[in-house]
Amino acid sequence: MTTTIASMAATGIIGMGGGLMPPGSPGAPTAVDGVSSASVSVSPPSSGGAVDSYTVTANPDGATCTITGASGSCVVRGLINGYTYSFTATATNSAGTSQPSPPSNSVTLHLTPIDIYYFSLGGPAFLGDPTGWEVDNLRFGGAYRNYSRGTIYWSPTTYSHLNQGAIRSAYAAQGWENGPLGYPTSDEVGPIRGGGVYQSFQGGAIYWSPATGAHVNAGAIRSAYVAQGSENGLLGYPAGNEVKGLRDGGAYQLFQGGAIYWSPATGAHVNAGAIRSAYAAQGWENGLLGYPTGNEVKGLRDGGAYQLFQGGAIYWSPATGAHVNKGAIRDAYAAQGWENGELGYPTSNEYSVCCGGAAQDFQGGRITWTPTGGTSITRR
Numbered sequence: 001m002t003t004t005i006a007s008m009a010a011t012g013i014i015g016m017g018g019g020l021m022p023p024g025s026p027g028a029p030t031a032v033d034g035v036s037s038a039s040v041s042v043s044p045p046s047s048g049g050a051v052d053s054y055t056v057t058a059n060p061d062g063a064t065c066t067i068t069g070a071s072g073s074c075v076v077r078g079l080i081n082g083y084t085y086s087f088t089a090t091a092t093n094s095a096g097t098s099q100p101s102p103p104s105n106s107v108t109l110h111l112t113p114i115d116i117y118y119f120s121l122g123g124p125a126f127l128g129d130p131t132g133w134e135v136d137n138l139r140f141g142g143a144y145r146n147y148s149r150g151t152i153y154w155s156p157t158t159y160s161h162l163n164q165g166a167i168r169s170a171y172a173a174q175g176w177e178n179g180p181l182g183y184p185t186s187d188e189v190g191p192i193r194g195g196g197v198y199q200s201f202q203g204g205a206i207y208w209s210p211a212t213g214a215h216v217n218a219g220a221i222r223s224a225y226v227a228q229g230s231e232n233g234l235l236g237y238p239a240g241n242e243v244k245g246l247r248d249g250g251a252y253q254l255f256q257g258g259a260i261y262w263s264p265a266t267g268a269h270v271n272a273g274a275i276r277s278a279y280a281a282q283g284w285e286n287g288l289l290g291y292p293t294g295n296e297v298k299g300l301r302d303g304g305a306y307q308l309f310q311g312g313a314i315y316w317s318p319a320t321g322a323h324v325n326k327g328a329i330r331d332a333y334a335a336q337g338w339e340n341g342e343l344g345y346p347t348s349n350e351y352s353v354c355c356g357g358a359a360q361d362f363q364g365g366r367i368t369w370t371p372t373g374g375t376s377i378t379r380r
Contacts, residue, residue: 019095020049020050020093020094020095021048021049021095022048022049022093022095022096022097022098023045023048023049023050023051023091023092023093023095023096023097023098024045024046024047024048024091024098025045025048025090025091025098025099025100025101026042026043026044026045026051026054026089026090026091026098026101027043027045027046027101027102028101028102028103028104028105029041029042029056029087029088029089029101029104030104030105031085031086031087031104031105031106031107032107033107033108033109033110034075034109035081035109035110035112035133035134035136036077036078036079036080036081036109036130036133036134037075037076037077037078037079037109037133038058038075038076038079038085038087038107038109039073039074039075040056040065040073040074040075040076040087040089040104041071041072041073042054042056042067042071042072042073042089042091042101043071044070044071044091045091045098048091048098049093049095050070050093051069051070051071051091051092051093052068052069052092052093052094053066053067053068053069053091053092054066054067054072054074054089054090054091054092055089055090055092056074056076056087056088056089057087057088057089057090057100058076058079058085058086058087059085059086059087059088059103060083060085061078061079061080061083061085063076063077063078063079064076065077067089077133078133079109080109080130081109081110081111081112081115082108082109082110082111082115082119083108083109084106084107084108084109085106085107085108085109086103086104086105086106086107087103087104088100088101088102088103088104089101112134112143112154113154113159113160114134114143114144114145114152114154114160115134116160117152117154117160117161117162118145118147118152121162126149127147127148127149127150127152127162128147128148128149129147129148130145130146130147131146131147131148132145132146133145138155138177139155139177139178139182140155140156140157140177140182140183141155141156142154142155142156142158142177142183143155144177149164150162150163150164150165150168151163151164151168153177153183153184155177155183157183158182158183158184158185158202161183161184161185161186161187161199162184162187162188163184163199164188165188165208166208166213166214167188167197167198167199167206167208167214169214170206170208170214170215170216171184171199171201171206174216179203180203180204180218181201181202181203181204181206181216181218182201182202182203183201183202184199184200184201185200185201185202186199186200187199192231192232193209193231193232193236194209194210194211194231194236194237195209195210196208196209196210196212196231196237197209198231203218204216204217204218204219204222205217205218205222207231207237207238208237209231209237211237211256212236212237212238212239212256215237215238215239215240215241215253216238216241216242217238217242217253218242219242219262220262220267220268221242221251221252221253221260221262221268223268224260224262224268224269224270225238225253225255225260228270233257234257234258234270234272235255235256235257235258235260235270235272236255236256236257237255237256238253238254238255239254239255239256240253240254241253246263246285247263247285247286247290248263248264248265248285248291249263249264250262250263250264250266250285250291251263252285257272258270258271258272258273258276259271259272259276261285261291261292262291263285263291265291265310266290266291266292266293266310269291269292269293269294269295269307270292270295270296271292271296271307272296273296273316274316274321274322275296275305275306275307275314275316275322277322278314278316278322278323278324279292279307279309279314282324287311288311288312288326289309289310289311289312289314289324289326290309290310290311291309291310292307292308292309293308293309293310294307294308295307300317300339301317301339301340301344302317302318302319302339302345303317303318304316304317304318304320304339304345305317306339311326312324312325312326312327312330313325313326313330315339315345315346316345317339317345319345319363320344320345320346320347320363321347323345323346323347323348323349323360324346324349324350325346325350325360326350327350327358327369328369328374328375329350329358329359329360329367329369329375331375332367332369332375332377333346333360333362333367336377341364342364342365342379343362343363343364343365343367343377343379344362344363344364345362345363346360346361346362347361347362347363348360348361353368353370354370355370355371355372356370356371357369357370357371364379364380365377365378365379365380366378
C-alpha cells in the first residue's frame with residue numbers, strides 16, 4: 001500500500017500525505033471559429049491531480065463554457081462576429097483549480113450577412129447591442145437576430161432588412177416569416193404622407209401612420225390599392241387589416257377614404273363616398289346588390305358618377321345624391337339612354353306601389369313596374 005501511494009505521489013496524482021493534488025495547468029487549447037461562437041478543445045495537463053472539469057474563458061469579453069471530464073471540447077457562445085479571440089482553460093478537481101493555460105490560437109469570427117448589415121446601419125449606436133444569438137435554419141434557409149431596437153431578417157432571396165417598431169408588432173401578429181407575409185423585402189420606407197411609413201414583404205406590405213396604426217395590405221386588394229395611388233390616393237392609409245370569410249368567399253379592407261371589396265367572382269374594387277353610404281344602406285355584400293363589379297365611374301353628365309354591382313348599380317350626381325338602380329326598372333332606364341336620356345339621374349330608390357309593383361323616380365319622370373304590365377315610363 002505504501003508503495004502504491006509513493007508511486008502515485010511520484011506521478012503527482014496525490015501528495016505524499018495521500019491527499020488528492022490540484023490539477024496542473026492544461027496545455028494551450030485549440031479554438032475553431034463559428035457564428036457568434038467558437039468551439040474550444042482542451043487536453044489533460046501533464047502533471048497534477050486527475051481533472052474533473054475545465055473552464056474555458058474567452059479573451060476579450062470573458063465569456064465562458066465548461067467541459068466535464070478529463071478532456072473534451074465546449075462551445076463559447078455570445079461572441080461578436082468580426083472580433084478576434086483567444087481562449088485559456090483552467091482545470092479543476094476537489095483539491096483545487098489550476099493556473100490558466102497558455103492562450104489558444106487566435107480566431108476571428110466571420111461576419112454573417114446580418115452582421116455586415118448591422119454594422120452598415122451604424123451597429124450599436126443605431127440598433128443597440130444584440131440581445132441574443134443569430135437564429136438560423138428558418139423557413140427557406142433564412143435567419144434573424146434581435147437587437148435592443150429592432151430585428152434584422154435575412155434570407156437567400158430577400159437579403160438583409162431591418163424590422164422594428166409598430167410594423168414589427170403587426171408582422172409578429174401575422175406569424176413572422178412563417179406567416180403569409182414571408183420575409184421583409186425592404187426596410188421601412190418613409191416618412192411618407194402624413195408622417196407614415198411602410199415596409200414591403202414577400203407577401204404584401206404593412207403600412208403605418210400616426211392616425212391609423214399599422215395594418216397589413218396584401219393580395220388582390222393590395223393591387224387595387226396600388227392602382228388608386230396607395231396612401232397618396234383617395235383611400236389614404238389602411239384603417240384595418242383585411243376581413244375575410246364574407247359571403248361567397250369574399251373579403252374587404254377598410255381605408256381612411258373608403259373600402260376595397262374582393263370576391264372570387266368579381267375581383268377587387270374600390271367603394272367610397274356617397275355611393276358607399278348608399279351601398280351600406282342596402283346591406284353591403286349581403287344585400288341585393290352583392291359585390292361591386294367595377295370601380296366608380298366618374299365624369300358623367302352634370303358631374304355625376306356610378307358604380308356597378310352584381311345586382312345592379314348606384315348612381316350619384318351633385319343634384320340628386322346616390323340611389324340604387326336595379327332589375328326591370330334598370331333595363332327600362334338603360335333603354336332610355338341612362339343618365340344621358342330624358343330621364344336624367346334617379347332621384348329616389350325603388351319603392352313599392354299598388355298591386356305588388358315598384359317604381360323609381362328620376363329627374364325627368366318615373367319608371368313603374370307591375371307583375372302584369374311590366375314597365376312603363378311617365379315623363380314630367
